[in-house]
Amino acid sequence: IEKKLPIKENKKQDSFIHCVYGGNLFFDIRNPTSVLDILEDIGRKKTEKIIFDIYGAVDGKLNTAWKGRYSNLQIIQHGWVKEEELNQALSTADILVNIGNTQSHLIPSKLFKYMSMGKPILHQYVTNVDPCIPYLEKYNAALCVCADDSIEENAKKIENFLEKKESNNTSLELLFPRCTPGYVANLIKEK
Numbered sequence: 001i002e003k004k005l006p007i008k009e010n011k012k013q014d015s016f017i018h019c020v021y022g023g024n025l026f027f028d029i030r031n032p033t034s035v036l037d038i039l040e041d042i043g044r045k046k047t048e049k050i051i052f053d054i055y056g057a058v059d060g061k062l063n064t065a066w067k068g069r070y071s072n073l074q075i076i077q078h079g080w081v082k083e084e085e086l087n088q089a090l091s092t093a094d095i096l097v098n099i100g101n102t103q104s105h106l107i108p109s110k111l112f113k114y115m116s117m118g119k120p121i122l123h124q125y126v127t128n129v130d131p132c133i134p135y136l137e138k139y140n141a142a143l144c145v146c147a148d149d150s151i152e153e154n155a156k157k158i159e160n161f162l163e164k165k166e167s168n169n170t171s172l173e174l175l176f177p178r179c180t181p182g183y184v185a186n187l188i189k190e191k
Contacts, residue, residue: 043072100125
């Protein structure tokens with residue numbers, strides 16, 4: 001696990017698959033370990049190096065769990081960065097990663113930021129009532145995997161997803177007309 005490398009040293013290259021996560025990760029609330037384990041296994045078989053960039057904080061329990069665990073997956077912890085740097089990382093990523101919460105009432109606002117990029121989104125969820133799933137099912141370039149499903153099943157899905165790297169070309173305004181600033185502005189104007 002590496003920490004805080006500048007993004008310029010991390011530019012996307014053809015021999016890399018860049019996965020980017022923005023936000024905090026906690027062992028008991030938002031834990032990406034099952035996805036990382038699968039990416040590690042996929043990295044063992046692929047010629048491309050898989051890089052998992054984290055823009056945000058990682059708790060000590062996760063860092064302890066990951067220590068020495070990954071040799072075919074490069075995890076880079078950038079910590080909190082300025083929004084411009086995060087936006088650059090998101091725009092140059094191959095795959096954006098969203099990790100569902102153990103609490104079903106939490107929906108991250110970054111999900112809409114991710115979708116606005118048009119990039120493929122890999123979402124790991126832990127509860128079947130994950131509030132992100134209905135949005136990601138409408139988004140044409142997302143894969144939702146349950147952390148509790150079989151590793152083999154999820155590995156096949158994720159490997160195929162990484163191969164395709166399909167983007168979304170449908171306007172978010174068409175997909176989610178009630179989730180746009182224009183919709184909210186019109187509601188305010190009407191009152």
